[in-house]
Amino acid sequence: MIIGIPTELKVAEKRVGVTPSGVRTLVQAGHQVLIQSGAGLGSGFVDESYTQAGAQIKGNRQEVWADSDMILKVKEPLPQEFDLMREDQVIFTYLHLAADKDLTEKLIEKKIVGIAYETIQTENGSLPLLAPMSAVAGRLAVQAGAYCLEAQTGGRGILLSGVPGVRPAYVVIIGAGVSGLHACFSAVGNGARVSILDINQERLDYINDVMRGSVTTLMSNEGTLEEEIVKADLVISSVLIPGARAPKLISRNLLKKMKPGAAIVDISIDQGGSCETSHPTTHDDPTYVEEGIVHYCVNNMPGAVPRTSTLALTNATLSYALEIANLGYKEAMKENPAIAKGMNLIRGSVVHKAVAESMGFRYDPLSEF
Numbered sequence: 001m002i003i004g005i006p007t008e009l010k011v012a013e014k015r016v017g018v019t020p021s022g023v024r025t026l027v028q029a030g031h032q033v034l035i036q037s038g039a040g041l042g043s044g045f046v047d048e049s050y051t052q053a054g055a056q057i058k059g060n061r062q063e064v065w066a067d068s069d070m071i072l073k074v075k076e077p078l079p080q081e082f083d084l085m086r087e088d089q090v091i092f093t094y095l096h097l098a099a100d101k102d103l104t105e106k107l108i109e110k111k112i113v114g115i116a117y118e119t120i121q122t123e124n125g126s127l128p129l130l131a132p133m134s135a136v137a138g139r140l141a142v143q144a145g146a147y148c149l150e151a152q153t154g155g156r157g158i159l160l161s162g163v164p165g166v167r168p169a170y171v172v173i174i175g176a177g178v179s180g181l182h183a184c185f186s187a188v189g190n191g192a193r194v195s196i197l198d199i200n201q202e203r204l205d206y207i208n209d210v211m212r213g214s215v216t217t218l219m220s221n222e223g224t225l226e227e228e229i230v231k232a233d234l235v236i237s238s239v240l241i242p243g244a245r246a247p248k249l250i251s252r253n254l255l256k257k258m259k260p261g262a263a264i265v266d267i268s269i270d271q272g273g274s275c276e277t278s279h280p281t282t283h284d285d286p287t288y289v290e291e292g293i294v295h296y297c298v299n300n301m302p303g304a305v306p307r308t309s310t311l312a313l314t315n316a317t318l319s320y321a322l323e324i325a326n327l328g329y330k331e332a333m334k335e336n337p338a339i340a341k342g343m344n345l346i347r348g349s350v351v352h353k354a355v356a357e358s359m360g361f362r363y364d365p366l367s368e369f
Contacts (some may be wrong), residue, residue: 001031001032001067001070002031002033002034002067002068002069002070002072002326002328003026003032003033003034003036003069003070003072003321003330004033004034004035004064004065004067004068004069004070004072004162005017005018005019005033005034005036005064005072005073005138006036006039006061006064006065006073006081007021007036007038008039008042008073008074008075008077009080009081010075010078010235010283010300010303011282011283012282012283012284012300012303012304013042013074013075013300013306014041014042014043014303014307014338015042015043015074015075015306015309015310015313016039016040016043016045016074016301016310017039017072017073017093018033018040018072018314018317018318018321019040019043019045019052019253019310019311019314020040020045020050021053021362022050022057022314022318023035023053023054023055023200024054024304024331025318025322026051026089026322026325027053027054027055027323028054028080028271029322029325031325032054032056032258033035033053033054033055033056033352034049034055034056034058034063034064034067034068035047035050035055035056035058036057036058036061036064036065037057037059037109037235038058038069040070040310041075042306043306043307043309044219044306044307045338046159048253052207052244056209056349057300059128059150060083061084062084062327065081065084065085065086065089066084068089068214069089070089070090070091070164070321070324070325071089071091071092071232072091072092072253072317072321073091073092073094073342074093074094074303075091075093075094075105075117075300076093076094076095076096076097076100077093077103077107077337078340079087080112082106082189084172085107085110085112085338086110086112086155087110087111087112087347088111088112088113089108089112089113090112090115090324090329091112091113091114091115092115092117092317092320092321093116093117093283094116094117094118094133095107095116095118096116096118096270096271096299097113097243097344097345097352097355097358098244098245098271098272098355098358098359099270099271099272099360101189101359104175104345104350104355104359104361106360107345108345108347108348108349108350109251111330111347111348112345112347112365113329113343113344113345113346113347114343114344114345114346115324115329115339115342115344116243116342116350116352117129117130117244117342117346118130118242119242119243119268119341119342119343119344119352119354119355120320120338120339120341120342121242121338121341121342123337124293124339126322127178127242127303127320128316128338129313129316129317129320129342130153130178130240132180132274132309132312132313132315132316132361133153133302133309133312133318134177134178134179134182134267134303135178135179135182135312136182136301136312137179137221137267137301137302138178138179138181138182138183138184138185138186138236138238138239138267138278138301139182139183139185139186140232140301140302140304141179141183141184141186141236141238141267141296141301142160142171142183142186142187142190142192142221143186143295144234144237144265144286144296144298144301145160145171145234145263145265146159146160146186146190146195146298147296148234148265148296148306149169149233149234149262149263149294149367151259153287153294154261154287154289154294154312155261155262155263155294156233156259156260156261156263157220157260157261158244160179160190160191160192160234160338160345161190161191161192163189163357164190165195167190168191168193169191169192169193169233169234170192170193170194170195170231170232170233171183171193171194171195171233171234171235171236172185172194172195172196172197172228172229172231172232172234172235172236173187173194173196173197173236173238174196174197174198174220174225174228174231174235174236174237174238174239174274174286175196175197175237175238175239175240175268175362176196176197176198176204176207176217176250177191177196177198177203177238177240177336178205178329179236179240179267180198180207180236180238181207181210181235181258183238184196184211184215185211187236188211188214188215188302190200191233191356193217194216195216195218196213196215196216196217196218197219197220197224197225197228198217199219199221201219202217204217204219205217222302225249226254226257229250229254229257229258230254230257230258230259232258232259232262233259233262233263233324234257234262234263234264234265235250235262235263235264235265236264236265236267237249237250237264237266237267237268237273237274237275238267238268239268239274240268240271240272241354242354242360243344243352243353243354243355243358244354244355245272245358246272246273246274247271247274247350248274248275249275250264250274250275250276250278251276252276252277252291252296254278255275255277255290255291255293256291256292258291258292258293258294259292260283260292261292261294262293262294263293263294264294264295264296265296265297266278266292266295266296266297267300268299269297269298270299270300273297274296277290277291277293277295278295278297279297279301280297280298281295281296281297281298282298283298283300283303283304286298310312320338320339320342321366323335323336323339324339329343330369333366344364346364346366346369349362349368350362350363350364351363351364351366352354353367
């Protein structure tokens with residue numbers, strides 16, 4: 001199979017779809033890899049390292065898209081790439097279609113095969129290709145939240161850790177998944193007081209065990225959620241429903257009850273955000289203030305640390321990319337149920353139920369294919 005890796009176009013996105021060592025693995029398996037010149041520079045990988053691994057360097061994205069059977073990316077295609085797609089071409093990347101109806105419609109029109117990192121799911125319910133970036137985002141969320149609490153951004157002027165004699169910040173984390181757990185690690189490590197809410201008691205028990213009781217775990221319901229958010233200096237929302245839009249848990253009215261200058265880091269913004277007032281921002285302009293609350297809603301947070309993120313992402317995605325390349329997407333779906341769950345679109349049909357329901361599209365079961 002011919003596998004193409006174009007340069008990412010999203011604002012301030014410096015990750016790349018695969019590392020040079022990942023390219024070597026693909027080439028050794030008998031595949032041809034095309035990479036756009038300069039695609040890896042933002043992550044610290046020069047063209048020469050890719051050629052030494054066996055890749056062919058292409059001068060522009062048009063050549064990469066035109067000649068490739070499968071496109072391996074980090075983020076969803078942008079409008080500049082729409083006309084480069086062709087029918088039955090496989091796009092393997094973070095798609096996050098539930099938050100972008102226009103993109104979904106365009107990919108349906110182009111009749112591509114869309115396999116989403118974020119919906120690849122194993123039998124135990126884990127999301128192996130979302131996990132590494134969720135870990136990065138969770139740890140970055142605390143770093144970003146600390147910045148948001150500074151006076152220069154409109155925050156309360158609070159140091160996350162406090163100092164001797166001065167109370168530390170109170171951090172509330174919504175969602176005890178991978179992002180939530182890593183946000184706990186980082187927040188506690190920075191000396192903050194931390195509580196975490198979830199609807200899964202087993203997950204709360206796990207957090208309590210691994211954090212050795214240093215975090216307050218709470219069953220999430222409307223009353224507890226409001227009580228905690230009103231007390232918070234920093235709220236980190238990491239709720240996730242695979243393939244679907246994030247639930248709106250923080251209303252504008254609740255926002256008005258928060259402390260002036262408090263902050264929200266909405267990791268869920270990739271799936272539409274869990275705060276009524278959230279809208280996507282960029283690394284170049286990451287924050288805004290609404291109802292007196294500082295919002296941080298960058299929808300490619302791990303792009304802030306591209307080398308770490310690219311290495312972690314390739315560790316997770318490579319085996320799946322290799323399986324798809326070796327078998328073709330149809331056989332790969334049959335052989336590996338996790339890849340079947342990653343299928344969002346097949347040649348004009350929406351084959352992931354949560355994506356279809358979120359967007360109001362017709363759902364075509366995979367069994368039909």
